[in-house]
Amino acid sequence: MTPSSAHASPDGNGTPETSGRWTPRLAGVLLALTWPTQLVTAVVILGSNSLASVAQVFHTTQVVWFTLVVTLVYTLFTPFLFKLGDLYGRKRIMVAVTGLGVVGDSVAAMAGHYWLVLVGRALGAGYGVFPALAYPAIRDIFPAKLVKSASGLLASAGGLVALASPFLAAWLVDGWGYRGGLWFLASVSAVAFVLVVFLVPETPRHAFDSGFDWLGGLTLGGGLSALVYVLGRGDEWGWGSGETLSWITGGALALVAFVLVERSASYPILNLKVLRRRSVATVLLSASWGQAVAFSAPTISILLALYPHIPGVSDGLGWSVHHNAVITAPASVIVFLIGVYSSRLMRRVDARLLARCGLALMALGFLLMGSFHADETQLMWTMCVANLGGGTVVAAAPVMVVGAVTPDEHGQASGTLIMLLGLFSALFGALFFAVLDAHSTVMKGTAFYSDSGYTAALRLGGLLGLVALAIALFIPPLREPERDAAALPVPAAH
Template sequence: MTPTSASPSLDAAPSDDTARWTPRLAGVLIALIWPTQMLAAAGILGANATSSVAQSFHTTHVAWFGLTFVLVTTLLTPFVMKLGDRYGKKRLMLVITGLGTVGDIIAATAGSFELMLVGRAIAGCYGPFGALSFPAVRHIFPARLVKPASAILGSSVGLVGIGAPFLAGWLVDGWGYKGVMWFITAATALSFVLIAFLVPQIPPRDRRPGFDWLGGLVLGGGLTAVVYALGQGQSWGWTDAKTLGWLAAGLVALAVFVLVERSTAHPILDFTVLRRRPVALVLTAGGLAQAIAYTMPSLVILLALYPHIPGVSAGLGWTAQHNAAVGVTWNLVMFGTGIAASRLMRRIDARHLWWAGLILMGVGYGLAGFFHADETELILTSCLANLGSGLVVAGAPVLVVGVVSKEEQGLGSGILNMLISLFGAVFTALAFAVLATHSTVENGTAFYQDAGYDWIFWTGALLTAVPLVLSLFVPRLRDPAETDAAPAA
């Protein structure tokens, strides 16, 4: 039985003027949105559960609760994006969501912190799901619907920002970290069911013999070492031998990977694709821009929840529920903008919306550096920034679609996801380094002053200039309605 015989493929769906949204296609998109954005929801839920985990297990190493998941995800991403092309994306989706469910169950029932970390490590196998879901859209949907479907898949993160903070407060207040872990378990299991019944089979795209296991280990290991060093740098000290050692080891591994892959018969990364200027520009700009768009809201939460102590701490001192209520405003803006962009991108050059999004995001966070003293100021500046963020997260996958072929989509989306993680770690480390220079330590706890928050917003604004400048050199994008619509031989 061939991989396509289990369920009919939508690759053969109409790709010309007859292509339109159907209940079946809507169901497929929902089945891809749920597991993709569950990763963002799990991040918010996990962050809110961290304190409960630390108190329940009486550990001072609670940072590993989140770091373990991130490190395993980073290590496995190169393998997932290649194995998806080799064995079929649906099959691999089921494998990694199944492993994620098993890991979540272990974490939810763990009687020790060490066993909890084992569960989190296994659950990290689910982390690279985005490296499969965005390419799946390219292969499943009619060519004329690829851009709007990709934009909706990316911008649906705004829905997570609306509901997850309220859900986190309810679960943590009522059941502690176990409530969070069991919810994540159920949500991951639902992902498995949705994929199994709604996502069609996608035939393997790479049938060449041999697999570059060594290259995957060197690449994933190098990226993991760099992310680990950046994640621990604040607690170890940026000049500490451990920080510098892990960072150096990661950079050396990445350098070795580049040299070795050039002579590998079947490299895990096709450098002939990555050397094309449009691809390199889009992936670098898209990775950095989305890292800023995803990381800045977590830093806004830091400002909101830290106490307000004159002369010591310039936080706003909000409760988690109040922060969630206020945050609904800018998350609605982000989601609504993304949905509008998904429609506009069928008629407007996606680069124009992308440029507008970066400008709005930069201006919004630049103004937030000056105005963040109360709800009104933070709502106005964050809504402006998220008006841009909505265009950015909706536009990034569309830009990738416009510079890679259908066969290269898995590689492009996989690299984009790796860069988002890497740039996100770099930006987070930079943010806390900035905050540390404007902090006051009381009873062993660092409290941040207003100048630190000012520079966090200004740093985010300034960094948006980098992807903006890079993307100005991206040539006109190819339309999948023209490049993918040719019927298969």
């Protein structure tokens, strides 16, 4: 039996657990994987709430880099890190990225110069890749009967993070400025490091190539990073400007070069034959597209809630951050609860069906939100509908990936999913702001948005959800993890 075909053992003695039942040890492994995976959500929320503090402390007009540098760095390095996980075992890479997270956030928190803050943020950005390592690790470690439910639980825990993070961000940033947020991230990254070191077992290798496709990784990561960067800055530069078109052209050419490189590479970083399979292509495209809508469209409702109400100028609701957190709390709880329920249900129900139902509900929720968002009650119930669907989509996505690929292909599939998710999130964010800007009034250098802009942007979110649903309808029947486990040789008794 090759190492790539064996399941790792949570008890570290080389004997796979096959009972299909939850044990305290498996619960500990899931906690150790969930903590740093959902730290990514906390990083985004805390980072967004720290921007004003950073700008005032360092008197910089380049505050956008405080969050953008994190996205760019993990997008660039994702192809390398998931391939290294296949080559040397995923636990080693998990330990490295969580350790760098502690160092990076500590450097950024202590920095006295803005450039050093950015260096720290770049060092810590590696934990953005953690989800691409965690989901394949579940398949390596858990009994086949628990792979679906564990994957769904890992994804749906983001609802609890989304519930707590706005309150936490308000407390930390209001009390200690951006440094409070960064010290908190350094602390929880340290906890993640300890959990991974002591609770996650070594995972098997899934690639035994002696070479590494550096050129393929650079063209893929560089091309995607260029596109993510320009999508984040295009609104500022102007979409028809020479700078914008140069970055788009450069990113597109890099991706074309990647395809050409991979065709002749001795040790390709991505197996394009795998990605061309109908099951893999449709799952990755619908899952990344649908999750990108679920994560990016709620930004519109946040702007609606927090922007002031100025008759004739701004049609925001004028809420405080704390009040908005209270109003959105039920929707965040729904994400977690529906994730837990879906995780249990997917042991008996086809994940494709749940994903399609989730995408339909999410699209309906954003379409309804576009028409009904005048007060707390309307925004609360429409957001609950959207999150009921979005939570189902997030829980079903990793389970569908499990059914689309073999264990040896899971690392590159999860890495590709993370890269596409980042790209689509940047694209949709740019589209939403383009719609809002078309219905805006600029006063003293600040753009304020009309109700027609919020309506159009939210309805666009619903339409994008329907596109993901249309793609999901073409997903063919998927394999069961139990089938892969049954095909494995039985380990010899010792």
